[in-house]
Amino acid sequence: MSSAQPQAGSLHSSPAATFRRKVLDLRSQGRTIVDMTAGDLDFPTPSHVVEAAIAAVRAGDTRYTNVDGTPELKDAVREHFRRQNGLEFERSEIIVSNGSSQAIATAFAVTLKPGDEVIVPSPCWATYYGQARLAGGVPVPVPCAQNNGFKLRPEDLASAITPRTRWIVINNPVNPTGAVYTRAELAELCDVVRPHPEVRVIADNLYEHFVFDGARAVTPLEAAPDLRDRMVTVGGVAKSYSMMGWRIGYAAAPANFVAEMTKVQYVVTSCASSVSQAAATAALTGPQTVLTERLAILQERRDLAVSLVNGCEGLSATSPEGTFYLCISCAGVIGKRTPQGRVLETGEDVSDYLLGAAGIALLPGEGYGLPRYVRMTFAVPTEHIHEAGRLIGQGCAALT
Ligand SMILES: Cc1ncc(COP(=O)(O)O)c(C=O)c1O
Structure with missing residues (x-):
């Protein structure tokens, strides 16, 4: 094993954990937030x-x-x-x-x-x-x-x-x-x-x-x-x-x-x-049936999430072949202005805007080496995906 120590500051917190703090802050102020950031699934342990x-x-x-x-x-x-x-x-x-x-x-x-x-x-x-x-x-x-x-x-x-x-x-x-x-x-x-x-x-x-x-x-x-x-x-x-x-x-x-x-x-x-x-x-x-049953549910959720996101002005997503994450390209909203007058330049800007204005939490892609994207989980109940689609759509429609 190497005896070297990592340089101070060379380690970072998990992007999801850092972002979740923002969500918790807003919730503690009484805001309702639909959280689509998690890296875990809503299914219970069998x-x-x-x-x-x-x-x-x-x-x-x-x-x-x-x-x-x-x-x-x-x-x-x-x-x-x-x-x-x-x-x-x-x-x-x-x-x-x-x-x-x-x-x-x-x-x-x-x-x-x-x-x-x-x-x-x-x-x-x-x-x-x-x-x-x-x-x-x-x-x-x-x-x-x-x-x-x-x-x-x-x-x-x-x-x-x-x-x-x-x-x-x-x-x-x-x-x-x-x-x-x-x-x-x-x-x-x-x-x-x-x-x-x-x-x-x-x-x-x-x-x-x-x-x-x-x-x-x-x-x-x-x-x-x-x-x-x-x-x-x-x-x-x-x-x-x-x-x-x-x-x-x-x-x-x-x-x-x-x-x-x-x-x-x-x-x-x-x-x-x-x-x-x-x-x-x-x-x-x-029994391994739990794997196939849950995969079928996730595939339906994936298809729903992809179609809802692609219905939002300025956003686009291709259907992921695996995992339970959707990477959403923000290319069509980058350069647009929020109702507060801020110009969106990064995935982080888009994610901050949607969190504040629409109460929807999506992870900025920058933490994953994916600039001008946001990551959305679809390992959440179907009604959350519908709600997310509605809120993201409203948030995007308010941009000019
Ligand atoms: C690609 C990848 N590898 C490994 C892990 C760590 O998983 P574990 O909970 O088994 O430590 C994660 C967790 O999100 C992950 O996304």
Whole structure:
């Protein structure tokens, strides 16, 4: 692990958490705000998962577990990889962490030396930057153009690789754009990585179950099995099973790499919660119908959100292939004037305006490397989406 400290001020709060403070302030002043910013789902944790947690507590399953996770959960994760990706792992190749966030940060911590570079396709979940910096690394955002579906192009990856590159992050599907890489696209990216033995791939599959229109999210290891020694495949139960607060993630990697990650995790948090691990085991081994049922609901909500947003003057959104976020282009309202006389120049301006004037909270895209966009979740009840469409429409219509 690197001994370097991140420079003061190099870490940032979550854009969603920062923005939510504005929402809470307004609510405390008595304003009604429709909050479309959250990164979690409105669905409850499935009841059989809750029951498993209660049973674990009652059975006294409240002690430290192995740092790298209970054998039961590791086996459940192995079964998950077999079912979802056709990938086989040994128990020694799995680590259970406090959310997938911790697995990513730990993987960086065991490898990065000061100045080592981590390539992050942008727009992205900007937490990767902080996770790289925390380990002494330097995040290198590589812009992914809208006309390529916000996906990383092999030629752009090739020119971003330097002798200091140690990682490339592949989030599939992508938060915030909802882009989904195909197997062929991942294979092409892996072709670029292959001749660079110092470069590893970290695959973040957190939204793997939120892929619409019958498609399936592929993980890079499926596309390039020969790079197995250089791949860390990360997942978690947070989004898939509506278990955001239970804090269970996991990673699959070569056994020696998992052993190094375990040492780091031991000194940082030790094991993940024993009760949450029992719950996650139930989620991964229990009925999986909840995934397809909820996906169907989300697909309807997505279609509704896209059509309502596209009905708002000056805004446009294409249908995301995955995740539960809609990236809304504000191009048609940039340059317009609010009733208070302010000219809108950024996604942040648009988001501030709609919050104040229309009582609707949308996250500025700037925090995700997506200027002049706002991000809207559709993992909320349908009536909130209708209300959001109405309020955004009113707000846009008042611009001149
Ligand atoms: C792309 C992505 N990866 C990882 C995470 C972290 O998830 P977890 O709750 O498993 O730590 C998030 C959370 O929003 C995310 O959007």
